[in-house]
Amino acid sequence: MATSRAPLRFAEAVSATVSESAGSGFFFDYDGTLAPIMRDPGAVFPVAGAVARLQVLARLVSKVAIVSARPAAYLRDRFSGAPQLRLFGLYGMQTVEDGRVRTDAEAELWAPVMRRVAEEAARDLPREILIEDKALIVALHYRSAPALRGAVERWSSRKAAELGLREQYGRMVVELRPPVERDKGTVVAREIETLTRAWYFGDDLSDGRAFDALRGREERDPAFMGVRVAVANTETGDELARVADFTVASPEDTPALLDHVISAFPGRPPAVGAGSRHR
Numbered sequence: 001m002a003t004s005r006a007p008l009r010f011a012e013a014v015s016a017t018v019s020e021s022a023g024s025g026f027f028f029d030y031d032g033t034l035a036p037i038m039r040d041p042g043a044v045f046p047v048a049g050a051v052a053r054l055q056v057l058a059r060l061v062s063k064v065a066i067v068s069a070r071p072a073a074y075l076r077d078r079f080s081g082a083p084q085l086r087l088f089g090l091y092g093m094q095t096v097e098d099g100r101v102r103t104d105a106e107a108e109l110w111a112p113v114m115r116r117v118a119e120e121a122a123r124d125l126p127r128e129i130l131i132e133d134k135a136l137i138v139a140l141h142y143r144s145a146p147a148l149r150g151a152v153e154r155w156s157s158r159k160a161a162e163l164g165l166r167e168q169y170g171r172m173v174v175e176l177r178p179p180v181e182r183d184k185g186t187v188v189a190r191e192i193e194t195l196t197r198a199w200y201f202g203d204d205l206s207d208g209r210a211f212d213a214l215r216g217r218e219e220r221d222p223a224f225m226g227v228r229v230a231v232a233n234t235e236t237g238d239e240l241a242r243v244a245d246f247t248v249a250s251p252e253d254t255p256a257l258l259d260h261v262i263s264a265f266p267g268r269p270p271a272v273g274a275g276s277r278h279r
């Protein structure tokens, strides 16, 4: 991922978005971007104020979406307060349409294989490893036992080779998933086709593909503006921050950045401390 254009100023990015709101979209990763990182994935909820900000934003621009590795049903639950959001789960293998989860047919064919992977992981891996069975993706979490990272990665690589699966590394996690052409980059590339401005917020390795999708579109279409926002963290954040236009310090700071964007729309009250950050 290479940065090729002059640095974008936050105020310019915001005003270009406001002036073409009907062609603008906002895309968000979930864990580590809109929600804190915790040991128990099941205990995580969006940070205070995030859902409300997204709902406001969804009324102001063309499209606001969550693009996550979580199952779509999980996202539907966590973002029920923002019904206008578009939800892409399992790296785009699932979406929510009219309140119902729709799973990609090609990915669905892998359900029996992934069930077997979850069973074998439970049998083979030490019990300190948290196995998150997302039906079409098996996540192997070593946050409670970082010393077991090597063992987890070796097991995962063997299983991927044996069964023809893909691996995705993340924050103290390795995931095994079907070899279908879906990732955050393919989702974003498709969803921005009708847009002229798009922002993507992320914190992790898989979000780099979404950044690349914005960059690729910019290279083909000089009228398009992509805005990459990295949410800082010491685990996987550096790589993303290096190629981001802006960085926020933590998921808890994401709503404040959105306030600066929202307040720039006509008729919106000014954000507290507007213009003082995100340069």
Ligand SMILES: O=P(O)(O)OC[C@H]1O[C@H](O[C@H]2O[C@H](CO)[C@@H](O)[C@H](O)[C@H]2O)[C@H](O)[C@@H](O)[C@@H]1O
Residues within 6 Å of the ligand: 029, 030, 031, 032, 036, 037, 038, 039, 040, 041, 044, 067, 068, 069, 070, 132, 139, 141, 143, 170, 171, 172, 173, 175, 204, 206
């Ligand atoms: O695409 P995302 O929405 O960012 O999902 C990526 C993974 O997030 C979750 O794992 C991460 O957050 C957990 C909860 O804070 C944390 O315990 C774990 O160490 C992190 O890797 C989720 O559990 C995974 O399924 C997602 O793939």
